[in-house]
Amino acid sequence: MVYLDSLDQITEDQLDSGFFDGWPNPPSVRNFYKILENSSYIQLALDVESNKVIGFINALSDQVLAAYIPLLEVIPAYKNQGIGTILVERMLEKLQDYYMIDLLCDEELQAYYTKRGLIKASGMMKRNYQNQSGIQV
Template sequence: MIRYTDLVENITPEMLEGFFDGWRNRPSRETHLKILSNSAFVVLAIDDSNGKVVGFINAISDGILCAHIPLFEVLPEYRNRGIGTELVRHMLAKLKKFYGISLMCDEKPQSFYARFGMCPGTGMNIRNYERQSGNDV
């Protein structure tokens, strides 16, 4: 059974195997745990049968007006069974007090996010790929 939780305190690096699929410089499991601990809001999907985290979503925030969702991933072998939908649903419920909720994505997944009432917008960003893993922070 898949269980959803926001309790990062109970997570160990060993439970965070296999994320950042396709990234050039992947954060280590320890760095991943630091990212989750430092986030304003987190939702984790845990497979009760093996105790592993199989999906996660995080948000950073000013605590008053705005929240931004930088990371959202489900392990490849757990995709297309509704886990991503549940993670977004739980996260948007946590963020419902905010004026602005944003995330960056390509055109392809826009139809997925539209299911939750999200609208496309234009944006600008910088990506410093030499800083991508965050492992030396």
């Protein structure tokens, strides 16, 4: 496994199709690549044998005070091997100088993120599930 912090040398063909497991309307591979490309920061896990990205985390930031982590995904076949934990740790290290690092997650994931130094908070959100696959690019 190799961990990368950019899309340099990564193509759409290297994005495994197993991401967004359980999503009824996941982003296309093209939109997935655009998500990574438009993020302020990314961390990728690349399986060197298959030459496929099998895990990622991204962050959006104002580059001054705040960063938001919207997605952490690991291909189901690679889960429970510590890959997600390494991705989170690498991202938090990258974001350590920001005043606020926010992340919104389901209640069953709060213990996972608490173990990684985040604290539980309340927040508000809106989801337009009909747009879950993203704006078509």
